[in-house]
Amino acid sequence: KAGVTQTPRYLIKTRGQQVTLSCSPISGHRSVSWYQQTPGQGLQFLFEYFSETQRNKGNFPGRFSGRQFSNSRSEMNVSTLELGDSALYLCASSLGPDRGYFGPGTRLTVL
Amino acid sequence: GIQVEQSPPDLILQEGANSTLRCNFSDSVNNLQWFHQNPWGQLINLFYIPSGTKQNGRLSATTVATERYSLLYISSSQTTDSGVYFCAVVTNDYKLSFGAGTTVTVRA
Numbered sequence: 395k396a397g398v399t400q401t402p403r404y405l406i407k408t409r410g411q412q413v414t415l416s417c418s419p420i421s422g423h424r425s426v427s428w429y430q431q432t433p434g435q436g437l438q439f440l441f442e443y444f445s446e447t448q449r450n451k452g453n454f455p456g457r458f459s460g461r462q463f464s465n466s467r468s469e470m471n472v473s474t475l476e477l478g479d480s481a482l483y484l485c486a487s488s489l490g491p492d493r494g495y496f497g498p499g500t501r502l503t504v505l
Numbered sequence: 506g507i508q509v510e511q512s513p514p515d516l517i518l519q520e521g522a523n524s525t526l527r528c529n530f531s532d533s534v535n536n537l538q539w540f541h542q543n544p545w546g547q548l549i550n551l552f553y554i555p556s557g558t559k560q561n562g563r564l565s566a567t568t569v570a571t572e573r574y575s576l577l578y579i580s581s582s583q584t585t586d587s588g589v590y591f592c593a594v595v596t597n598d599y600k601l602s603f604g605a606g607t608t609v610t611v612r613a
Contacts, residue, residue: 427600431546437591437603450598482546486601493593493601494538494550501546 395421398487398497406503412473415500419466419487426468427493428460431482440483443468472502480504507532507596511604518582518611526577526607528592536595537568539577541588542606548591551577582611 399418407413419426428440439452443462460470466487472479485497508531518524528537539551552559552566554575559566563582568575579586589608593601 425599429601429603436605437593437601439600439602442599444599450600452600484546484548486548491536491555491595492538492550492553493536493595493599494540494548494553496540496548496550499546 398485398495400483400485400497400500402500403498404501404503406505407475408505409475409477411475412471413475413502414469414471415483415485415502417468417470417485417487417497419468419485420489420495423487423489423495424466425488425493426462426466427486427488428468428470429484429486430454431484431499432478432480437484440470475504477504507534507594507602509592509594509602509604511590511592511607513607514605516607516609518579518586518609520582520584520611520613522582522611523578523580524582524609526579526590526592526609528575528577528604530573530575530594532573532596534570534573534594534596537570537575538593538595538601539566539575540591540593541586542591543588551590579609582609584611584613587611 427442540548589606593603
C-alpha cells in the first residue's frame with residue numbers, strides 16, 4: 395500500500411505571496427492532519443480533517459486554511475506569506491487511533 | 506493544553522551502548538506514540554503504545570499511563586539510530602501534541 399504523499403517537496407516563495415500544499419493519504423484513511431515544524435516552536439498542530447469536515451484547528455492565524463476533498467486528499471493554503479512561515483509542513487493520515495502515518499513533508503522557504 | 510516533556514534533550518552514545526529516553530505528560534491520554542525523525546525530515550512511526558510494553562528489534566517502549574510517563578529503550582545502538590526522537594500524545598481532540606524531542610548522536 396502506498397504511503398502518504400506530499401507535493402511539492404520543496405517550495406520557495408516571497409513575502410506576501412500565497413502557497414498551496416497537497417497531501418494524499420494512505421488509501422482508505424479518512425483522517426488527515428497537518429503540522430508545522432520550525433526550529434523555534436517544534437512540531438505544532440495546524441488542523442485535522444475527517445470526511446471533509448474540519449474537526450480541530452490549532453492556534454494559527456486565519457492566513458492558514460485547509461480543506462479535504464471527497465477522495466480524502468487534503469490541501470492547505472497559506473496566504474500573505476511571512477518570513478516566519480518558513481518551515482517543514484508535515485501531513486499525516488490515519489484510519490484509527492494510530493496517528494503515526496506521516497508523509498515526507500514540504501519544506502517551504504519564504505524570502 | 507497538555508504538556509509533554511522529554512528528557513534528556515541531547516544524548517551522545519558510543520556505538521553498542523544502551524540508552525533510555527523518557528517522556529512525561531501532564532494529563533490522561535488516549536494514545537502515545539514514539540517517532541524517529543530522519544535527516545530528511547520524515548517522521549518514522551516507531552510505536553503506538555497507549556499502555557504496556559512493545560518491542561521491535563533493538564527498540565522497545567513502555568508506557569505507564571497511570572503514572573503519566575513512557576520510556577523508549579535503544580539497545581546495542583548503531584550509527585543509523587542517530588536522529589531526533591519524539592514522543593507525542595493524543596487526548597480527545599484528534600491531534601498529536603509533541604514533546605521537544607531528544608537528539609541522539611551515536612558515534613562509531
